Amino acid sequence: MKINSPLEAYKYLPATNCGKCGEQTCMAFAAHLIDRSMKLTDCTPLLEEKFKKKFKELDKLLEPEIREIEIGVGEKIAKIGGDDVLYRHKLTFFNQTKFAYDVWDTMDEEELVERVNYIQNFKKFYVGNFLTVDMIAIRSVSDDPERFASTVKKVLETTELPVILCSFNHNVLKAGLELAKDRNPLLYAANKNNWKEVAELALKYDVPVTLFAPDDLDLLKSMAKTFAEMGTEKLVLDPGTFPTGKQLKQTFTNFTKVRRAGIDGDREIAYPIMAVPFTAWMAHDDPVSASYWETVVASVLTVKYGDIMILHSTEPYAMLPELHIRDTIYTDPRKPVTVDPGMYKVGSPDKDSPVLVTTNFALTYYTVESDIASNKIDCYLWAIDTDGIGVEAAVAGGQLTAAKVKKGIDESGFDLKKDTSHNTIVLPGLAARLQGDVEDETGASVLIGPADSGRIPGWMEKNWPPQKK
Amino acid sequence: MTNKMKLKELSDILQDLNVESLEGVTIEGDIELNISGGGGLNPALAYALGNEISQISLHMANIGRMLGFPAEQLFASAFQSGEMPQTDKFTTSPKLQELLDSKFEVSKIDSWKNTIQEVTLGASSADGGSRKSTVTLGGENALPYYFDAEMPHRNYITMDVFDMPIGMAKAVKGNYEDVINDPAEWAKKVVRDFNADMVTIHLISTDPLINDTSAREAAKIVEDVLQAVDVPIVIGGSGNPEKDPEVLEKAAEVAEGERVLLASASLNLDYERVAKAAIDHGHVVLSWTQLEINAQKELNRKLMKQCNLPRESIIMDPTTAALGYGLDYAYTNMERIRLAGLMGDDELTFPMSSGTTNAWGAREAWMVASPLKQDSDWGPREYRGPIWEIVTGLALSLAGNDMFMMMHPTSVQVLKELTQTLYGSIDAEELDISNWIGMEV
Numbered sequence: 001m002k003i004n005s006p007l008e009a010y011k012y013l014p015a016t017n018c019g020k021c022g023e024q025t026c027m028a029f030a031a032h033l034i035d036r037s038m039k040l041t042d043c044t045p046l047l048e049e050k051f052k053k054k055f056k057e058l059d060k061l062l063e064p065e066i067r068e069i070e071i072g073v074g075e076k077i078a079k080i081g082g083d084d085v086l087y088r089h090k091l092t093f094f095n096q097t098k099f100a101y102d103v104w105d106t107m108d109e110e111e112l113v114e115r116v117n118y119i120q121n122f123k124k125f126y127v128g129n130f131l132t133v134d135m136i137a138i139r140s141v142s143d144d145p146e147r148f149a150s151t152v153k154k155v156l157e158t159t160e161l162p163v164i165l166c167s168f169n170h171n172v173l174k175a176g177l178e179l180a181k182d183r184n185p186l187l188y189a190a191n192k193n194n195w196k197e198v199a200e201l202a203l204k205y206d207v208p209v210t211l212f213a214p215d216d217l218d219l220l221k222s223m224a225k226t227f228a229e230m231g232t233e234k235l236v237l238d239p240g241t242f243p244t245g246k247q248l249k250q251t252f253t254n255f256t257k258v259r260r261a262g263i264d265g266d267r268e269i270a271y272p273i274m275a276v277p278f279t280a281w282m283a284h285d286d287p288v289s290a291s292y293w294e295t296v297v298a299s300v301l302t303v304k305y306g307d308i309m310i311l312h313s314t315e316p317y318a319m320l321p322e323l324h325i326r327d328t329i330y331t332d333p334r335k336p337v338t339v340d341p342g343m344y345k346v347g348s349p350d351k352d353s354p355v356l357v358t359t360n361f362a363l364t365y366y367t368v369e370s371d372i373a374s375n376k377i378d379c380y381l382w383a384i385d386t387d388g389i390g391v392e393a394a395v396a397g398g399q400l401t402a403a404k405v406k407k408g409i410d411e412s413g414f415d416l417k418k419d420t421s422h423n424t425i426v427l428p429g430l431a432a433r434l435q436g437d438v439e440d441e442t443g444a445s446v447l448i449g450p451a452d453s454g455r456i457p458g459w460m461e462k463n464w465p466p467q468k469k
Numbered sequence: 470m471t472n473k474m475k476l477k478e479l480s481d482i483l484q485d486l487n488v489e490s491l492e493g494v495t496i497e498g499d500i501e502l503n504i505s506g507g508g509g510l511n512p513a514l515a516y517a518l519g520n521e522i523s524q525i526s527l528h529m530a531n532i533g534r535m536l537g538f539p540a541e542q543l544f545a546s547a548f549q550s551g552e553m554p555q556t557d558k559f560t561t562s563p564k565l566q567e568l569l570d571s572k573f574e575v576s577k578i579d580s581w582k583n584t585i586q587e588v589t590l591g592a593s594s595a596d597g598g599s600r601k602s603t604v605t606l607g608g609e610n611a612l613p614y615y616f617d618a619e620m621p622h623r624n625y626i627t628m629d630v631f632d633m634p635i636g637m638a639k640a641v642k643g644n645y646e647d648v649i650n651d652p653a654e655w656a657k658k659v660v661r662d663f664n665a666d667m668v669t670i671h672l673i674s675t676d677p678l679i680n681d682t683s684a685r686e687a688a689k690i691v692e693d694v695l696q697a698v699d700v701p702i703v704i705g706g707s708g709n710p711e712k713d714p715e716v717l718e719k720a721a722e723v724a725e726g727e728r729v730l731l732a733s734a735s736l737n738l739d740y741e742r743v744a745k746a747a748i749d750h751g752h753v754v755l756s757w758t759q760l761e762i763n764a765q766k767e768l769n770r771k772l773m774k775q776c777n778l779p780r781e782s783i784i785m786d787p788t789t790a791a792l793g794y795g796l797d798y799a800y801t802n803m804e805r806i807r808l809a810g811l812m813g814d815d816e817l818t819f820p821m822s823s824g825t826t827n828a829w830g831a832r833e834a835w836m837v838a839s840p841l842k843q844d845s846d847w848g849p850r851e852y853r854g855p856i857w858e859i860v861t862g863l864a865l866s867l868a869g870n871d872m873f874m875m876m877h878p879t880s881v882q883v884l885k886e887l888t889q890t891l892y893g894s895i896d897a898e899e900l901d902i903s904n905w906i907g908m909e910v
Contacts, residue, residue, distance in 0.1 A: 087808065089801045106909070122845045126793065130843075139906050166906045191903070195568070214902055217573035226569045245897025248890050253616045261575040268571060279902050281910050292856060296887050299860045303800075303867050312910055316848030320833055321860040324793040328864065331797045363795055374841055389759055390795060392830060393788065396708040397759050398737045430830075433678045451636075452832045454840030 001084055002061045006030035012058035014045045033062060035091065035334075036084070065263050066270050068095065069208050069234055071135070071186045071308075072162025078134050080236070080307040081272030086263050092332040098308040099298075099322060100135035100164050102278060105142050105151040112151065116158045118314060124323055125374075127366045131323040137188070137310045138176065140167035145175035152176040156183060164188050164210075164310065170197035181205050188212070188274075188310075189238060195223060202232055210274050214240030215250055217257065217269075225268050236308060238274040243283045243297055252304065259305040275306035291318045299325045339365045341385035343412040347378035351421040354379045354464055356449065356456075357405060358428060359386040359394055368453040375457045382425075384408040392430045402437030409442060416444050424466050428453075577617045581811040585609040585818050586780050587621075590667065590730055590753060591701025597726040597751070601699035604666055606784065606820035606871040612807065613869055614891040624866055624888040626873045626881050627667035627703050628659035629826055632682070632690050633674040638835035640854040641876050652690050653697035660698045663878040664885070669703035669732070670694045675716045676707035684712075684719040691720045695727060703730040703755070703874070710738035714746075721746035730822075733757035733786060736768050744776035754778060755822060757786040760798050762805055766816040773816075780819075784872070789823040791831040792861045799823075800868045807869030820871040825884075828861035829854065829876060855879040863887055 003009060009030040016026065021042045023029040032038035040062060041047065046055045068082035082094040101119045103112055116136055123130040136155055140148045148167065155163060156179060165176040166188040173187055189212035190198035202209035211227065213220035217239060224235055239254040255273060262270035277298040284290035291313035298309055298318075302325050311322070341360045346369060358368045360383040372379060384404055386394035394400035405425070409416065416423050423444045427434060429451030439446045447466060450459045530540035585607040592598025604625045610618035634649045644663075648655040652670060659665040672687040674680040691704055704720045706713035717731045731747055733755035734740035747754045756772055758764040765787055772778045787806055790799040803821060810818040828834055834857035839847045847853060858880035862873050866888050875881050889895050 087801075087804060089805055104910075124839075124844055125841045141907050141909060143907065168904065168906060188906070192568075196564075196566070200564070218571065219568075221571040221573045222568040225571045226565055229569060230563060230565055240902060242900060242902060244900065245890060245895055246893065247897070247899060249614065249893050252614055252891055256615060257573070257575045261573070264576070266575075269573065276902075276905060279900070279905050282900055282902065282905065282908060283897070288852065292852075292859075292883060295856055296859060296863060296883065299863055300867065300887070300891070303864055315852070316846060317852040317856050320847065320853065321792060321856050324833070325796075325860050325864060328792065328797045328800060333797065333801055337798065361795070367794075371840060374843075390790065392827075393759060393790075397735070398710060399759075433676075452836065452840075454832050454836060457840070 001034075001036075001064060004034065006034050009033045009058060009062070012046075012054045012061075013043060014051065016045065018045060020044050033058075036064075036094070064094070065265065066259075066272060066307075067233060067235075069236060069272050071098070071164075071184060071208055073182070073184050074160065076134075076160045076162060077184075078162045078308075083259075083307075084263070086260060088329060089333050092334060093330050095307070096330040097302045097306050097326050098134040099326070100137040100308065100310050101133060101314055102137045102139050102166075102310060102312050103151070103155060104139040105144070105148045107151070109154060112154055113158050115314070116155055120159045120161050122314070122319060124320060125370065126324075126327065127363060128370065131327060133319065133323070135162045135164060135308075137164040137166055140169065140172045140176075143167070143169055143172060145169075145172045148172045149175040149179055152179050156180060162186070166310070168194055170194055170201060173198065173201055177201060177205050177207065181207070184208070186210060186236065186308075190223065190227075192219060192223075195226070199227055199230055199232075202227070202234070203230060206232075206234075208234035208236060210236040210238050212238045212240070214238075215242070215247070215254065216240075217254060220258070221269050224271060228268070233271075235271045236274045237269070237271050238276065241276040241279050241297065241301065243277070243280040243293065248297070252300065255301060255305045272307035273305055275301040275309040277301065278310050278312045281312055287313075291315050294318060295321055298322050302326050303329055336362065338362055338388035339383055341383050341408060341411075343414045344369070344381045344383060346372045346381050347376065349378045349380050351419065352465060353420075354422075354426050354460070355382060355416065355420060355424065356380065356426045356428075357382045357384060357408075357431070358453075359384055359389065359391055359400060361386065361388045361390045361394075364390045368456075371453040371456055377456065377460060380414070380420075382408060382412070391428045395431050395433065400431055400434070402434055402441040405434070405438050406441040416442070422466055578611070581611055581617060583610075583811055583813045583815070583818055585807075585810055585820060586783070588753060588781055588784055588820050590703075590728055592726055592728040592751070596728070598728060599695070599699065600701055600727065602666075602701070603728075604701050604872075609807075609811070609869070611811065612804075613866060614893075620892055622871075623892045623894060624871060624873065624885075625666040626875055626885060627669045628663060628665035628881060629669050629671060629874060629876050630655040630659065630694065631671045631673055632687065633680065635673065637876075638829045638854055640835070640851045641829060644878055653693040656694045656698045656702075659878075660700055663881055665700070665881065667701045667703060667872075668694060668698055669705055669874055671705040671707075672716055672720070673705075673707045675712055676709045677712060678709070679707065684716045687716050688719040688723045692723050695724060701729065702727070703732055705732040710735070714739045714742035717743050718746045721750040721752050724752065725750045728752055730755055730784060734768065734772060736764060736771075740768065740772065741776050744772050744778045747782055748776075748778060753782045753784060755784050755786050756819070757788070759788045760790070760795070760802050762787070762802060762809070762817075765806060766814070769816045769819065783819045784822050785817075785819045786822045786824065789825055789827045789861065789865060791828040791834070792857055792864070793831050793833060796861060796864060800864050803865055803868035803870055821869060822872040822874065823862065823865045823870045825858055825862040825865070825873045825880075826876040828858040831857055833857055855883070859883050859887075866891075 013026040021029050064082045064084050066081045066083045071078045078098045079095045085091045123132050164186045167173050187209040189210040191212045211223040242251045277294045280294035281290045295318045338360045386399040389399045425444050426447045426449045432448045435446050587608040589605045591600035591603035608621035632652050648658050656668045674682040675687050706716045730753045734743040735757045756768050787802050806817050834854040855877045862884045
């Protein structure tokens with residue numbers, strides 16, 4: 001955005017402190033506009049006719065540097081771009097990189113439907129939510145419009161996920177578009193040979209389009225400028241993803257250059273960037289090596305500025321790290337690292353339920369909590385104040401000690417002797433070395449739980465209730 | 470109604486459209502369109518003309534409507550299809566025949582003024598040691614692999630060796646079963662078979678809560694490892710803050726002149742003893758803090774100012790958390806440290822090291838299947854584990870990390886391949902990706 005202090009935004013607001021946005025003052029609202037945690041339309045008075053000019057001006061100033069593009073429709077709509085910074089700690093990155101996994105028009109129908117279903121149903125539980133993937137990229141291998149159309153048809157019948165129509169042949173793209181036009185698909189791609197025809201399609205059907213100029217940023221910028229001039233800014237830029245050697249280094253350079261230019265204010269190139277780690281399959285014959293390298297390239301380009309990518313491997317050892325590195329980079333760094341220390345009830349614990357110790361590092365806490373809750377175990381979960389450091393590191397660094405455990409217990413007001421029938425604490429397996437000390441400090445008996453909370457159910461079967469001494 | 474419209478205004482409206490593509494059309498006097506160019510109209514000009522004429526007729530029709538005539542009905546019946554999309558008839562955008570010229574330009578970052586300190590590990594016979602190879606880290610003037618400035622040194626990988634058998638993920642353990650009771654053989658194996666640039670000997674048995682091996686006993690193991698390999702080594706304690714200073718002192722003594730990395734000094738142990746051991750015997754100190762940039766500054770400052778440790782004897786370990794288990798903090802912490810260093814914070818201009826092995830703490834790396842029934846199948850763990858270590862490492866390499874402490878041979882091989890590719894020292898056959906879409910996989 002073009003402004004960076006609440007004062008600058010405040011000038012355009014009604015300054016009535018009416019509170020309709022939910023904030024006490026217009027200045028507080030202005031601060032939320034600057035950190036992008038609220039939208040300008042949340043200020044309803046500003047939508048009135050008399051403020052129209054100010055609304056428009058401020059809206060323009062608040063526009064993100066990188067344009068935001070929408071692909072698909074309805075609930076599964078995918079937004080890409082919209083970033084304002086080069087480093088996540090400067091604000092946060094917006095709109096996670098979108099992962100499209102490919103299908104192709106020479107697949108037989110059964111195989112096609114199975115693959116699309118696998119992609120759309122893939123999920124991984126993580127800190128209270130499921131991580132999922134976003135899109136289907138449909139590749140024309142046959143170069144036959146009819147064949148492509150029938151594949152597109154089948155995909156659209158099978159999934160609500162947004163689609164990318166991939167061909168350099170505009171007749172093939174047109175055949176796909178005819179069927180997919182109501183689903184706002186992304187076209188892939190216009191290049192230096194077909195751009196006129198593809199531009200016509202993008203304009204006629206009013207859909208977003210990818211511009212492909214492998215390792216030629218001048219051409220890429222020319223195409224973006226030309227398309228904008230012709231009437232569409234729904235553009236995605238693909239500077240080419242070369243999978244190996246010096247070409248991969250150059251790919252990395254191109255991605256960082258394009259994004260820096262965009263954030264620095266060059267509007268002509270300030271669009272979301274497309275990566276195609278798929279090309280790793282052109283460099284490796286063995287499927288495990290190809291999948292590994294594809295994941296590696298995808299991870300690098302997720303960290304450095306890829307906003308959307310086309311991938312091939314649907315092996316869990318590709319998809320799981322891809323989902324997690326994306327989550328890593330796009331997690332809002334402003335969100336708290338810790339949960340409040342103290343005693344939490346999971347399920348409906350009673351006197352016979354176990355008392356489990358963990359740290360107040362949010363990730364650790366939520367992981368343990370979801371493992372327990374999803375296995376329907378009733379227990380007390382004790383978040384010890386370790387300054388937001390996980391168990392293993394806190395034991396090594398002295399933030400999780402017997403004294404800290406004792407302090408945590410004392411401060412929570414929970415009385416192990418009165419409130420439980422067993423006077424027992426279960427320490428995480430990674431804190432096993434504290435067992436003796438904790439026994440000495442607290443006078444309770446101490447059991448050592450598993451090193452990973454995913455194994456708590458099995459551990460409970462063997463170790464709970466504790467044997468009477 | 471008193472709406473009036475003069476032809477002058479009409480041409481004013483037309484002027485606001487993209488008339489530049491309309492040479493050959495003039496509007497004169499009464500409504501009279503002069504279209505020159507005859508039969509030689511090229512398709513683009515014809516299209517543009519069609520566009521403009523349609524625009525004019527639209528304006529005319531609007532005037533008609535102002536006068537009360539239902540012009541839209543006339544249009545609908547004239548074209549006989551109400552469902553033809555608007556964009557087909559009245560697009561306002563020019564259709565271009567040639568790409569507009571544009572040159573891509575981007576500036577280098579001028580606030581990166583500081584150079585990261587160069588630190589050398591290992592000493593050859595010329596420098597009083599017995600290493601055949603040495604490793605130099607640091608020297609950067611930009612974020613890693615960036616076009617702003619050449620990166621002077623590649624990334625290096627040191628592989629873990631332990632002084633006693635420890636619990637390891639199955640995929641890791643399979644590689645070390647034959648050497649698990651012999652640190653010297655273990656060290657040889659990682660250098661010879663797995664291409665390790667360096668070896669880290671972790672003296673974990675010295676922990677009073679484990680075997681309480683004496684510092685003197687532990688120092689013998691260090692000597693064995695120095696004998697067994699000729700690459701630079703890192704010496705790690707057990708993490709016990711009371712015992713580590715003594716263990717590292719003895720180790721530093723027997724490794725005199727070899728310029729090892731002592732791991733580590735931290736704020737919760739007697740870092741002065743560790744620093745002094747390094748100064749007295751010519752070693753480097755790993756300055757270890759936990760995901761906190763200000764603590765890192767504080768410890769570095771104390772090592773420099775209070776302990777007089779030379780700048781070229783400090784490497785930082787700002788802590789590595791595994792992918793999915795806090796890597797976001799570890800990544801951003803390192804990125805902030807490196808950016809601060811490049812922009813002139815002298816307390817942070819040191820090379821960085823990552824305990825990438827921590828990735829194996831993630832259940833996704835080692836568990837045979839997801840503990841949660843709702844998850845999709847996690848697939849074979851023998852492939853999941855190494856990639857977890859690789860992705861953890863590569864993210865940190867992009868944040869500015871120089872050296873990686875690692876465990877699995879496949880992870881080492883792939884991360885080396887990637888970091889050296891981005892560094893620019895790997896050649897590969899050039900690929901033409903211009904028609905990747907049609908590839909059969």
